[in-house]
Amino acid sequence: xxxxxxxxxxxxxxxxxxxxxxxxxxxxxxxxxxxxxxxxxxxxxxxxxxxxxxxxxxxxxxxxxxxxxxxxxxxxxxxxxxxxxxxxxxxxxxxxxxxxxxxxxxxxxxxxxxxxxxxxxxxxxxxxxxxxxxxxxxxxxxxxxxxxxxxxxxxxxxxxxxxxxxxxxxxxxxxxxxxxxxxxxxxxxxxxxxxxxxxxxxxxxxxxxxxxxxxxxxxxxxxxxxxxxxxxxxxxxxxxxxxxxxxxxxxxxxxxxxxxxxxxxxxxxxxxxxxxxxxxxxxxxxxxxxxxxxxxxxxxxxxxxxxxx
Numbered sequence: 001x002x003x004x005x006x007x008x009x010x011x012x013x014x015x016x017x018x019x020x021x022x023x024x025x026x027x028x029x030x031x032x033x034x035x036x037x038x039x040x041x042x043x044x045x046x047x048x049x050x051x052x053x054x055x056x057x058x059x060x061x062x063x064x065x066x067x068x069x070x071x072x073x074x075x076x077x078x079x080x081x082x083x084x085x086x087x088x089x090x091x092x093x094x095x096x097x098x099x100x101x102x103x104x105x106x107x108x109x110x111x112x113x114x115x116x117x118x119x120x121x122x123x124x125x126x127x128x129x130x131x132x133x134x135x136x137x138x139x140x141x142x143x144x145x146x147x148x149x150x151x152x153x154x155x156x157x158x159x160x161x162x163x164x165x166x167x168x169x170x171x172x173x174x175x176x177x178x179x180x181x182x183x184x185x186x187x188x189x190x191x192x193x194x195x196x197x198x199x200x201x202x203x204x205x206x207x208x209x210x211x212x213x214x215x216x217x218x219x220x221x222x223x224x225x226x227x228x229x230x231x232x233x234x235x236x237x238x239x240x241x242x243x244x245x246x247x248x249x250x251x252x253x254x255x256x257x258x259x260x261x262x263x264x265x266x267x268x269x270x271x272x273x274x275x276x277x278x279x280x281x282x283x284x285x286x287x288x289x290x291x292x293x294x295x296x297x298x299x300x301x302x303x304x305x306x307x308x309x
Contacts, residue, residue, distance in 0.1 A: 093219030
């Protein structure tokens with residue numbers, strides 16, 4: 001009887017310890033869950049960014065900007081002074097390096113962080129801003145800014161605004177944009193994009209411009225291996241695949257193209273054009289086939305890869 005009582009007491013003590021451990025584990029798991037929920041906007045954007053090939057600098061910057069916004073919010077909640085920083089940016093790099101895609105993702109992040117009220121992206125180029133007579137440019141630019149308020153105005157080949165010299169209306173567009181950056185800095189972000197050298201020259205034309213774009217991000221050209229990864233991803237999204245011989249031909253194609261166009265290689269755009277043309281050529285090839293099965297419909301062969309010289 002005594003032994004039974006001792007056994008029951010020990011069992012009861014063990015159960016208490018187990019319940020305490022379980023309770024502590026539940027509290028810890030709940031805390032982790034809350035922390036995960038708290039940073040869900042960053043998690044979502046990082047997952048999407050991970051789908052993009054390369055862009056190492058941009059991926060780190062995104063986390064840095066998020067951390068600054070989050071800590072700034074914590075400072076406000078604790079009665080500390082907030083650090084104000086402009087989030088206008090400059091993207092430098094060749095076409096097809098992901099600049100527009102990243103700008104769209106930033107809009108989503110800034111919407112979730114309450115930095116922007118809408119988070120949409122408006123894409124523009126010189127023709128959308130520059131008018132044909134005095135006063136026309138300022139009005140066109142103001143209308144575009146109005147449309148972009150609450151989100152991001154993304155201007156590609158922005159350096160073209162400064163190509164015409166002092167008498168060109170592009171200067172008027174720049175002046176109007178600079179004013180908008182000041183007037184609507186709480187709910188408007190401007191991103192200027194273009195080739196690296198041209199953007200450097202563009203900044204040198206106006207001493208006040210560099211300080212207005214504290215975030216300058218380089219979008220480097222993709223390596224041949226990265227281009228092949230992009231090609232595989234594009235093909236897979238369309239439910240196509242390459243043979244080993246096709247991949248070898250793609251690599252050779254990338255190398256030759258880059259040797260010829262070192263200054264203005266179009267990266268992802270070039271890959272997309274190759275894939276889309278290969279799909280069309282495969283379709284013509286399959287017209288002659290006696291039997292068309294799933295495997296032949298999926299497979300892109302070396303003869304389907306063609307680039308104009």
